[in-house]
Amino acid sequence: MADDPKTEPVAPEEGPAVDGTEATEAVPESDGQAEAHAHSKQTRAGLLLAAIGVVYGDIGTSPLYTIREAFSAAGGLSPDIDSVLGVLSLVFWSLIVVVTGKYVLLIMRADNKGEGGVLALAALAGRGLGYTGPMRATVTVLSMCGLGLFFGDGLITPAISVLSAVEGLNTATEVFQPYVVPLASAILLALFVIQTRGTGSVGKLFGPVMLLWFTVLGLLGLVQIIQVPSVLKALDPRYAAALVADDPAAAFFSLGAVVLAITGGEALYADMGHFGRWPIRFAWFTLVLPGLVLNYFGQGALVMADPGAIEHVFFLLAPSWALYPLVILATLATIIASQAVISAVFSLTRQAVQLGLLPRMEMRHTSATEEGQIYVPRMNWALLAGVLLLVTEFRSSTNLASAYGLAVTGDMAISALLAAIVSRRLWQWSRFTTVAVFGSLLAVDLCFLGSNILKIPSGGWLPLLVAIIVYFIIDTWRRGRIVLRQELYGDALPLALFIDQVSGASTRVPGTAVYMTGNLNTVPNALLHNFKHNQVLHQRIVFMTVAVEDVPRVAESERIEVERAGKGFFLVVARFGFMEAPNVPRALHQCRSHGLVFDMMQTSFFVGRETLVVRRARAKRLPFWRRWQEHLFIALWGASLSATTFFQIPPNRVVELGTQIEF
CATH class of the missing domain: 1.20.1740.10 (Amino acid/polyamine transporter I)
Known part of the structure; x- marks a missing residue:
């Protein structure tokens, strides 16, 4: 089980015989039992060493x-x-x-x-x-x-x-x-x-x-x-x-x-x-x-x-x-x-x-x-x-x-x-x-x-x-990250309002679009940019967020949560533990049990790529060490591994849409 990492080896329990009386003699092990017992000893010895x-x-x-x-x-x-x-x-x-x-x-x-x-x-x-x-x-x-x-x-x-x-x-x-x-x-x-x-x-x-x-x-x-x-x-x-x-x-x-x-x-x-x-x-x-x-x-x-x-x-x-x-x-x-x-x-x-x-x-x-x-x-x-x-x-x-x-x-x-x-x-x-x-x-x-x-x-x-x-x-x-999240989602368009306004009037094209987002209640910037330039929406649109829980591993049964927003829109939450490597394609495959089936050859992933620049007027009002910290965050953000690689998304299925944010 994913939520049951290495457990302690437990010795076989001794108990009453089948008929309810206490066992007084050793019962010969079958070949399978003897092999399992030997394997248990080997496993215990291996862990110990x-x-x-x-x-x-x-x-x-x-x-x-x-x-x-x-x-x-x-x-x-x-x-x-x-x-x-x-x-x-x-x-x-x-x-x-x-x-x-x-x-x-x-x-x-x-x-x-x-x-x-x-x-x-x-x-x-x-x-x-x-x-x-x-x-x-x-x-x-x-x-x-x-x-x-x-x-x-x-x-x-x-x-x-x-x-x-x-x-x-x-x-x-x-x-x-x-x-x-x-x-x-x-x-x-x-x-x-x-x-x-x-x-x-x-x-x-x-x-x-x-x-x-x-x-x-x-x-x-x-x-x-x-x-x-x-x-x-x-x-x-x-x-x-x-x-x-x-x-x-x-x-x-x-x-x-x-x-x-x-x-x-x-x-x-x-x-x-x-x-x-x-x-x-x-x-x-x-x-x-x-x-x-x-x-x-x-x-x-x-x-x-x-x-x-x-x-x-x-x-x-x-x-x-x-x-x-x-x-x-x-x-x-x-x-x-x-x-x-x-x-x-x-x-x-x-x-x-x-x-x-x-x-x-x-x-x-x-x-x-x-x-x-x-x-x-x-x-x-x-x-x-x-x-x-x-x-x-x-x-x-x-x-x-x-x-x-x-x-x-x-x-x-x-x-x-x-x-x-x-x-x-x-x-x-x-x-x-x-x-x-x-x-x-x-x-x-x-x-x-x-x-x-x-x-x-x-x-x-x-x-x-x-x-x-x-x-x-x-x-x-x-x-x-707190400041950046506020910049990205603070004044973002509510998702429910967007679905009501554009789903009926827009042109839908075949295939599935998966938009990676950190907030399922608002419209991702990548979707807004895509819709603004192309004036079309995919037949099926999935908004997906990856949540890391404060447990080492998440049970497979609790990995995926799917919500139907209507009109071809879906909300997906993929949960991982802090000891797990997030794998978005594998998580999407698990959506099958929720009635959401993906064909990777017909699925495109849209990922936002933010470029941060210093807002000079704001920076001048900050103390020196805060200004230095601001520049350090921008450097760290630039050196951060791309979401495509980190979430193990196939690069040939990804569309990155960039935006510049004054930070």
């Missing part, structure tokens, strides 16, 4: 730099035994409270018909608040901020991940130091170039590689823990409390590095629609969390035994003979982490375009079977340019660590606020429960956010700048 590869790439590469940065950039925190235990305790309880408690167990319940992510959560919260009012406007602003912060995170993650892996070569010898930046740049360049071919073939390697990666993480850490078992004291939260009590300032600074351990935690929720809750939760508790905790504690044990190891603590966990294989494995893991973030940026971009937050862009489907695999050329090359600029300017993962974290913590705080609205309005939680649960989680998020704000002068400004730019573009696009 895919979830390990895609969902946990980002958080899985955090051990490469988290412990190192906690002491190199934590405001004077030295790697003595008490500090190590305190930092490890902070890392462990951050994983438990933020990732496990907040995301895995709680926020993943807030699915928008199976989909997750900040935009899906905002749509869910907006549904609970209704479609108007100041709170709904606040939710829209939060979603815009969350989207901007996510794009900032998507810019930094590939750069810091690949750099940190390649820097492992410095553990063996400093000879590789001059080649770290060029090698990391070459890897990233290749990664973005292959996006044009799709991620299907590369994706098949994700799961096995990350399965090996988390296994190696756990084993490397376990070896060190066995040698220094006292490191397990850090499981006690009192060591985290002691670190805060002994040196509050240093502990607060250290949170800016500790948050690196939970970057990627939001991916658990964002990727829920692809895999379902069960694979993500099962992988977290059985493999990912144990592997991460063992590795972090193993690094802590190594530093407790040798404080000088802090500079290359992750790679020093491995014996000398395993260093280069570990660097290769780490590089593969970081490529996978980067790929997961890039794919997520593509997915969120599509959602934003569908919801009207960004201009229409070209989107290519790279898989014939997986609907979620898309490629957005414009975003791909923009990300590549930004990532290469970061690598060449910052030149090390340590420098980039200062820029990392602010976007993630801001996004986490926004998720907590939106989830609180969902719990109150849709889950019907009491006000006390909502404030107690999400107030506590928000307090943790704000502590992390506050610590990362201190990093703004040393690099934290970067994701903030990206978020501000993205927010400004979204705000410009939304405001501009």
Whole structure:
């Protein structure tokens, strides 16, 4: 079903025998039942392996730099035994409270018909608040901020991940130091170039590689823990409390590095629609969390035994003979982490375009079977340019660590606020429960956010700048579309009046004309221009609008709505979810069930193409930044993908009628 995306695999139910008595012996399966059961197991195993590869790439590469940065950039925190235990305790309880408690167990319940992510959560919260009012406007602003912060995170993650892996070569010898930046740049360049071919073939390697990666993480850490078992004291939260009590300032600074351990935690929720809750939760508790905790504690044990190891603590966990294989494995893991973030940026971009937050862009489907695999050329090359600029300017993962974290913590705080609205309005939680649960989680998020704000002068400004730019573009696009809609439809001729006036007196020609419009109550400019110049109407005229709902996918039974306006005029509404690609010809084919049959060879599509120009007299009265915003909207409108391409209308059946609008 279109409205039932990836669902969780459910084990076969056990129940009474046919005769009503309890079954005491296993009943032999028929060949068909056995095959179905085996197929179910294969499907579950496949989802689990895919979830390990895609969902946990980002958080899985955090051990490469988290412990190192906690002491190199934590405001004077030295790697003595008490500090190590305190930092490890902070890392462990951050994983438990933020990732496990907040995301895995709680926020993943807030699915928008199976989909997750900040935009899906905002749509869910907006549904609970209704479609108007100041709170709904606040939710829209939060979603815009969350989207901007996510794009900032998507810019930094590939750069810091690949750099940190390649820097492992410095553990063996400093000879590789001059080649770290060029090698990391070459890897990233290749990664973005292959996006044009799709991620299907590369994706098949994700799961096995990350399965090996988390296994190696756990084993490397376990070896060190066995040698220094006292490191397990850090499981006690009192060591985290002691670190805060002994040196509050240093502990607060250290949170800016500790948050690196939970970057990627939001991916658990964002990727829920692809895999379902069960694979993500099962992988977290059985493999990912144990592997991460063992590795972090193993690094802590190594530093407790040798404080000088802090500079290359992750790679020093491995014996000398395993260093280069570990660097290769780490590089593969970081490529996978980067790929997961890039794919997520593509997915969120599509959602934003569908919801009207960004201009229409070209989107290519790279898989014939997986609907979620898309490629957005414009975003791909923009990300590549930004990532290469970061690598060449910052030149090390340590420098980039200062820029990392602010976007993630801001996004986490926004998720907590939106989830609180969902719990109150849709889950019907009491006000006390909502404030107690999400107030506590928000307090943790704000502590992390506050610590990362201190990093703004040393690099934290970067994701903030990206978020501000993205927010400004979204705000410009939304405001501009409102003004443009008023210009197009504010004084337009009512459709009912037009039908009464012209249908009887005009000449009708054979065939069907489909006019794409954003308002079914008024006459489209394309029709007025066509009638004015040609003085004829088609025998059958269809006014069609495409509506994007605040759900991921719309059921096929709810896709089409047809209304007969009389005298050969029809009104058609085609509904799509924000995860779907609008396809107008396919939607028209579904009108059959409503008694409206189309022959594409006898159907012409009339699409308006507006050219916007600045109304100088009006522009002079606007503040400077509003004038600048007006010019930006016109540029965005000009660069927007044509409706013909975006709605997948056959180009040889389209007539575009242009008009100039003073904006």
